[in-house]
Amino acid sequence: MRAMTQAPIDTEPPGEPPTEAATGREPLSPRGRATRIVITVLGVALLLAGTLFGTDDHFPFGPFRMFATTNEWSEPISIARAEVVDVEGRTIVLTEGNSGVRRAEVEGQLDRFRREPAALAGLADAYRAHNPSAPKVVRVAVVIRHHEISRSGPTGRFTDETVAEWTA
Structure with a gap:
């Protein structure tokens, strides 16, 4: 004979996001949020600079042109x-x-x-x-x-x- 299990009871109202206590995460501190923003902006700036001015040597922040260009049909x-x-x-x-x-x-x-x-x-x-x-x-x-x-x-x-x- 199999025992039947009961599904856990959801204590959150429907349509509401779970509370921080329910997810087990603490809110991000202002310093943590600022650090993430600075790192994101720096990464985007490096990618943009590499795309505009970079060479293959700057990969992954520069273009990898080896596979991004083609020769003319009759070019040696x-x-x-x-x-x-x-x-x-x-x-x-x-x-x-x-x-x-x-x-x-x-x-x-x-x-x-x-x-x-x-x-x-x-x-x-x-x-x-x-x-x-x-x-x-x-x-x-x-x-x-x-x-x-x-x-x-x-x-x-x-x-x-x-x-x-x-x-x-």
């Missing part, structure tokens, strides 16, 4: 890569597997590498650390490959542009 697609040349004359494209450096990290440092080509020595060090028995690196370069696009598809043609270079 540019992809940066780092490569080393060893004493035997071989050119090796740096990958995460052979250097621990991802392409995105190279692309993120393009401006720095242009201003300070000596910073490319760090890429040579990363390659040597991952390949201790490999021949000595004599040159590091950052190359941007511009892939031609026609009718929104690749043509198979490209041009390479060396934008930064360091020689050991």
